[in-house]
Amino acid sequence: MELDLYHLIYTSIIDADVNPSCVGDIIRTSRVKNRLDEITGVLVFDGWRFCQYIEGEREAVRSLAQIICEDVRHTQFTVLHEGPLDSGRMFADWSMAYALSQDDELLPGLSSLRGLAAVHRLHGLLPSLDMEP
Ligand SMILES: Cc1cc2nc3c(=O)[nH]c(=O)nc-3n(C[C@H](O)[C@H](O)[C@H](O)COP(=O)(O)O)c2cc1C
Known part of the structure; x- marks a missing residue:
């Protein structure tokens, strides 16, 4: 069991002047850097959020959250929940899984949640999303 594990979930909105094709660059960079820093997780994007x-x-x-926040x-950038992760990693095998959501209601609904409810909701949604590990 790893010690001092921590987790954080946030929502944000793509900048109006940025082409959504930048998400491919973000995923590529994230996978390299996260592997080095032993960060795992998932990014969901619906074309806007x-x-x-x-x-x-x-x-x-x-420190990664700070870097991402300033991007x-x-x-x-709105943190929905952060805190110690007592139960072990949820995405141990994914340096940054990626899912493109086709449902415009999904992320707005999630962004209204706070605390562990947001984490559990995201986790519950994953089977319905087209994930790219
Ligand atoms: C929505 C979003 C998610 C991001 N997720 C990550 C991530 O998980 N890991 C990461 O290293 N960079 C992520 N980035 C990119 C960072 O903000 C930053 O550009 C990258 O880490 C390179 O930083 P550097 O040039 O200072 O090394 C993300 C950026 C955005 C906009």
Whole structure:
């Protein structure tokens, strides 16, 4: 069992001046860097809104969240939940899984949740999404 695991989930909105094709670059960079930093998680994008869940060692997660928060490719970065992860990693095998959501209602619904309810909702949605590990 890993010690001092931490997790964080947020939503944000792609910047109006940014082409959605940038998401491919984000995923490629994330997979390389996250593997080095032992971060795992998932990014869901619906063409407008992002929801990302990241987990790993506490300081690694917090500093990555700070970097992501400052990324000009998105705005309205809103943390829905962060805190210790007592039950082990949920995405142990995924340096950054990616899912494109076709449902415009899905991420707005999730972004209204706070706390672990947001994490559980995201996890519950994954089987219905087209995931790319
Ligand atoms: C929605 C979104 C999600 C991102 N997720 C990650 C991630 O999981 N890991 C990561 O390293 N960078 C992620 N990035 C990119 C970082 O903001 C940053 O550009 C990248 O880490 C490269 O940073 P560097 O050039 O300072 O090394 C994400 C960016 C956006 C807009």
